[in-house]
Amino acid sequence: MIPIKNNTEIIKKLRQTIAQLTIFNFLFQGECRAGISEHGPYYFQGNPNPLIFKEFQYLYTDKEIFGMDISTYLPQKITKPSPISNVIFGMTLKNMNKIEFNDWSTLFADPSDFSSNITSIGIWTKELIYPKYLRYPENMGKLIPLSLNILDDLNEFAKNATKELYIQYSKWNFIKKLMLGTNLYANNCGALCASYAGIENDFDWTWANDYVLDEPFKTELVNKEKITSYIDHLKRWNGGHPFMQRVLRGRKIQKTDPFYYFLQD
Secondary structure, X not given: OEEOXXXXXXXXXXXXXXHHHHHHHHHHOOOOOOOEEEEEEEEEOOEEXXXXXXXXXXXXXXXXXXXXXXXXXXXXXXXXXXXXXOEEEEEEEOOOOEEEEXXXXXXXXXXXXXXXXXXXXXXXXXXXXXXXXXXXXXXXXXXXXXXXXXXXHHHHHHHHHHHHHHHHHHOOOHHHHHHHHHXXXXXXXXXXXXXXXXXXXXXXXXXXXXXXXXXXXXXXXXXXXXXXXXXXXXHOOOOOOOOHHHHOOOHHHHHHOXXXXXXXX
16 A cells, blocks of 8 residues: 555546546446446554455456457457556545445445545556456465556546547447447356356357347357347337336336235245
8 A cells, every 4th residue: 555645646646547447437338337346444453544445347458368359249449458457446544434335336435525535545456367267265366566657547548448439339329239238238247157167168259249230140049030029129118128117107006016026925
């Protein structure tokens, strides 16, 4: 950890970098918070200031991950990649009224802007270990400390990538946007789980992009006609899922036929 006392210049750079990475991540991850994790607080003997962490995973580096060329199935294009694939910010805080985290790694703090409460910071990147080789605690990937100079590099990457993604998305049609979300929630989650078992190469993860580009699927597990039929169904709901019809019913109807059903004894 690097004591910063009241170094406003470092705090300003840290705030800007975290803000830019957050904006980039939401755009890159189809407006969801996948890849952002906050956790803590951690207390140490002899140090009254709690330690919290904020991490950004899956930063685009234009390099292979575990032998896989990720760029081949990413619909987004980023011309100036990140210098590192992930970054971990550690911060010790003083005079906090509340520090709480929920199960989704989200921080709730009082004061919510705690930049003036930071007493020290640390910055690391984590070595990527093929998931099936992860073993706790002896093989979790090395933590590599970084200097404060990385703030400028990450800030520049995030700003450029955000502008680039915004322009790309503004030109996308409904189908391409829909398949970006499909990639995130179906393929990326599935690929991550499959990699823990070492069977990620048994599946085709490019079918969502192949659908957009009207290219033949590499697997018989996906039916193009059924996908088209389902998309047409979604279009009639302006991009929303038909289950929302039950959410938007009147209160009187919901009393007789509730959206949520109570579990019976």
